[in-house]
Structures are given as structure tokens and as C-alpha cells.
Amino acid sequence: MPLDNRSVTAIIVSYNPDLDGLKSLLGAVIPQVGKLLIIDNGSKDSLKSWLAALYPAVDLEDLGQNYGIAKAQNVGIAKAKVHGAGYVLLLDQDSIPAQDMVSALLSAAEAQLAKGNRLACVGPRYEDPRQKNPPPFIKVTGLRLERQICASADSILEVDYLISSGCLIPLSTLDSVGGMREELFIDYVDIEWGLRAKQMGYQSYGVCSAHMKHDLGDNPKLFLGRHIPVHSPLRHYYHFRNAIWLYRQQWLRLNWKMVDLARLARKFVFYSLITAPRAEHARMMTLGIWHGLTGKMGKKISNG
CATH class of the missing domain: 3.90.550.10 (Spore Coat Polysaccharide Biosynthesis Protein SpsA; Chain A)
Known part of the structure; x- marks a missing residue:
């Protein structure tokens, strides 16, 4: 058919x-x-x-x-x-x-x-x-x-x-x-x-x-022979906030949480140390982690 x-x-x-x-x-x-x-x-x-x-x-x-x-x-x-x-x-x-x-x-x-x-x-x-x-x-x-x-x-x-x-x-x-x-x-x-x-x-x-x-992200950054996708600090805020929120869902498999959390930690180090503006990336990722833990979701409408 x-x-x-x-x-x-x-x-x-x-x-x-x-x-x-x-x-x-x-x-x-x-x-x-x-x-x-x-x-x-x-x-x-x-x-x-x-x-x-x-x-x-x-x-x-x-x-x-x-x-x-x-x-x-x-x-x-x-x-x-x-x-x-x-x-x-x-x-x-x-x-x-x-x-x-x-x-x-x-x-x-x-x-x-x-x-x-x-x-x-x-x-x-x-x-x-x-x-x-x-x-x-x-x-x-x-x-x-x-x-x-x-x-x-x-x-x-x-x-x-x-x-x-x-x-x-x-x-x-x-x-x-x-x-x-x-x-x-x-x-x-x-x-x-x-x-x-x-x-x-x-x-x-x-x-x-x-x-x-x-197109995945902004212009990728070449690092140790690999092209790493890079987003804006604001996108990294959402990425980290929503990842942490997802880990808090009881229905999600524990092994998936552990594997993805390890990847998230590596991303935090990379974007904080390698990708400019480093301080702003670190600040927004940290804020995202906090909001994910506290359940502050939806569109980010302020700097706080």
C-alpha cells in the first residue's frame, strides 16, 4: 500500500x-x-x-x-x-x-x-x-x-x-x-x-x-580535534535549569540521570573556562542550576 x-x-x-x-x-x-x-x-x-x-x-x-x-x-x-x-x-x-x-x-x-x-x-x-x-x-x-x-x-x-x-x-x-x-x-x-x-x-x-x-547552536568551537556546539549564556541558563529540573522527576531512570549529570558537569567546566564571555557563561549556568533546584521555571524575564 x-x-x-x-x-x-x-x-x-x-x-x-x-x-x-x-x-x-x-x-x-x-x-x-x-x-x-x-x-x-x-x-x-x-x-x-x-x-x-x-x-x-x-x-x-x-x-x-x-x-x-x-x-x-x-x-x-x-x-x-x-x-x-x-x-x-x-x-x-x-x-x-x-x-x-x-x-x-x-x-x-x-x-x-x-x-x-x-x-x-x-x-x-x-x-x-x-x-x-x-x-x-x-x-x-x-x-x-x-x-x-x-x-x-x-x-x-x-x-x-x-x-x-x-x-x-x-x-x-x-x-x-x-x-x-x-x-x-x-x-x-x-x-x-x-x-x-x-x-x-x-x-x-x-x-x-x-x-x-x-544548525546546532551558534558557531561551533574547535577543541581537541572536536567541534563543540556553543550557545549564548542565556541558552546555557535554560539548558542547565531544565536539565536539573528533569533530574528531579521521579519517573526518570536513575542511570540516565547519572550519565547526563556527568555530561552536564563537563559542559559547565568547558563553557566556564573556554568559551567567552566566560564569567557570564558561568553566572548564567549557575543561576540555571539554582532555578532548576528551586523550581523557578518558564521564560526568564529578569537578570535575577
Whole structure:
């Protein structure tokens, strides 16, 4: 039975996007899906007239202010349900899917469902053009973080979670697992959802035949032969706050907490000592840890 890409509604979350990049993304994804929604987090310049001129079939929801990626994704998911979608495809504004990415993901998803597996989501192998190697899929076994490498072009790998961009999720799974945690605002939103789904018996899969270009963070820093993704101090605040918040959730496996906490500690040392402005990175990461411990969540609206 042929795959029906019309069952897929793509959801792009935008915030002050580069219009040339957004145009490339829209050109790549529109032919692959049944419907496309843009949920805009209060960009300073309205996208309405730009879209009306170039892509009149694209549905734009302007939230008026920046509510964070989780809220925007939930708004898009709710609209997709109204439209009767079978799947949602989550996308960031700085991603470019390959021309057959959706078909590859949909084929993998349908195959898992046909086997009777409880499917959380499927996602592509993404490549940051600024880095030398495609980031691997992630799985924690015991006290080891295992980087799942594609042994062949058609490998399908069990993973703990997938980055949200490029993630194809059945609407039925979202009905059971629930949506994204809006209090996280940004960072760890996809990790929390993937781990929550896994805890509830749903499995995520990395699909090696599906490809996507995706910019991870700001310009990466070359350190000891590796390209390390770098974010702003504010993003590091959210990253550390939400990681600590996640560790406090009783349902999360202890071994996953321990492995990720060790990674977080290494990141704190690296960004405090290597990445300028070092003092501001250290201050914001420390503040994030404190707010994660005390449960101060949502959008950061002050310096305190």
C-alpha cells in the first residue's frame, strides 16, 4: 500500500527567522507534506505579508510574543488535530530536510506500527554543515552513553530521544503521552518528551535513510580535534535549569540521570573556562542550576 504523505502536517516554529533560510526550508518541505503550519513566536517583523505573497497556502499562527518552543509546538499540534492529521512533523527554522526525508520517516513509522510496536517518533540523521561528522543518535545503557552509529544506509536504531526538528510523531501517540512541557520554554523539551514516552512504553527510532541539514547552536568551537556546539549564556541558563529540573522527576531512570549529570558537569567546566564571555557563561549556568533546584521555571524575564 503506497504511503500517504498527505497525512503529515508539518509544524515550523519561527522566531525572527532569516527569510532566505526560511524560504529554502519551505521549498524543501511543502512538496513532502499534506499541510504546513508556521507558529511564530512574536518575531519583530510580521511574516504575514511575506507568506501571503510567496506561500499563500501556508497557515500562519502569530503568537504575538515569545512563549518558547514547547508552547508553539503545542499550538501547532492542536491545529494539526483539528485538520485531521495522522502525523506531525516538527521543524526548526534552521533545518533543511532532504527531498525524500518525509517518505523515509513515514515508511519507517508505518513499518514499526505494522509490527505492533508502540511508536513514540522517528527522526532523521541530521548533519550540521559546520561540523565534520553527523551527530550520532543517543542511547544510555547502564552507566554508558552509547552513540548509535548507522551501520548501513537503511539501519533503523532504537534511541532514547530525538531532537525535535525533523521528528515525525503519530497524533495517537501525542494523545497518549501528552504534549510538550511548556514550563521548560526551550532546551530539553525534546529530551523530556522522548524520555517520558519511553517511560510509558513508547520507543523512538533514528532512521538512517532519512537526512536533514540542521544548525546546532551558534558557531561551533574547535577543541581537541572536536567541534563543540556553543550557545549564548542565556541558552546555557535554560539548558542547565531544565536539565536539573528533569533530574528531579521521579519517573526518570536513575542511570540516565547519572550519565547526563556527568555530561552536564563537563559542559559547565568547558563553557566556564573556554568559551567567552566566560564569567557570564558561568553566572548564567549557575543561576540555571539554582532555578532548576528551586523550581523557578518558564521564560526568564529578569537578570535575577
